[in-house]
Amino acid sequence: MYLQRTRKHNRLVRRFSGLFFDNPVLSLGLALPLAISATNSLQGAFCVMIGMWATTLPVMLFSSLPPVRRFLPLWARFPVYVLLAVAILIPVELRLSPIYPVVLNSLGVYFPIIAVNTIMLYRCEHVGVRCGVLHTLIDGVLHLLGFSVVMALLACVRELFGYGSVWGIPVTGITFKLSGLLIPFSGCILLAFLAAGSRYIGRLWRVRNYRADLRDGQTPAEGEDEDLDDDLLI
């Protein structure tokens, strides 16, 4: 088949959209306040991840229910999503506060704003109201996994070189501490480099597959029209 590797790559991108390709933080620019400011420590990032999983998935599933899609107008959907999210967040905070009291205190305003996170609002309106429950669930899981990976990576780097510890456990061998990494601006700068890196790797992979296909000298078969072929589109 014409451009076989490229088609396979595009199918992989569509299937795992949100995890690495079209990552909600690195590619779509969603939930940036949480990724930038709540990644001072791995424990803080973990609390935020729990809050995100607990609120975003149920609200996305709620948005994909047929009665919601059919009867709730756009102007009413946003307040419903947000109020539902914060109602779920209350027991999550009550459950986490005896286990991580200092961490939740240090998160401050960044824990309650999980209720208005843009991953939830954006995916509810782009996927939830247009697709079925299963598709919305898979989309939500992939996007939240992508978000969690970015949060964990950023938090590890910032805590390791900012405090010299990971999960509060001091790491031997780190002789210097960059206290500037704990301020929000450094989260922004680190995220910028991470976004550029993921874009570079994604493009490298795509171009490598395409060049390998061209080197194999593949041509369209008789009757095959590449313009109408879904596998060549992402």
Place this chain on the structure above:
Amino acid sequence: MEAIGLFFLYALVAIFLENAVFTRMLGVGRMVFLGTPKRILAHGAALTVITFFGSMLSFAANYLLYDYNVAVSLRALIYLCCLTVVYLILYLLCDRLPGKIFTPMKKLLPLSTFNCASLGALVLTTAQQHSFFSTVGFGLGTGVGYTLALLLIYTGRRRLELVTLPRAFKGMPIHLLYIGLVSLAIYGLIGHQLPT
């Protein structure tokens, strides 16, 4: 007179010293990277009105809850209810009032109301237990500061589009880098020092 002074003082604090975008990275989202000046001004105006009236309602709610040790998330629920009330009133007004200005505002209202900057402003002001005028001033200042920050970022975006950049940095990465560096500059300008 003192109340008016406090109002303007906290408004200035919210605009420059405690800017929602550059100090706390609240509201950094798609509008920052995609907005045109017209959309930014409309979004900022809506957010300013919402935080102004929302801070009044949240102050009243906080005053009623003063004697109870209420969890942060439960306070967030109450503040979101205050924001919802303001949103519904504004939506009804935009629906009823004729004109080219109010009809497009209906599309911007949901995003302007339910975002990190507006909820964050309410949580921050009421957590610090200020007086009514300082709370309302901080709410107004947050909206104005957010709008000014977005316009500043737009100016930077326009200049960055004219520069030759590596392909990987075009778009969101370079804009994030720009926001981070401006935030660092403001951090130093305010007089903060890096923790030792």
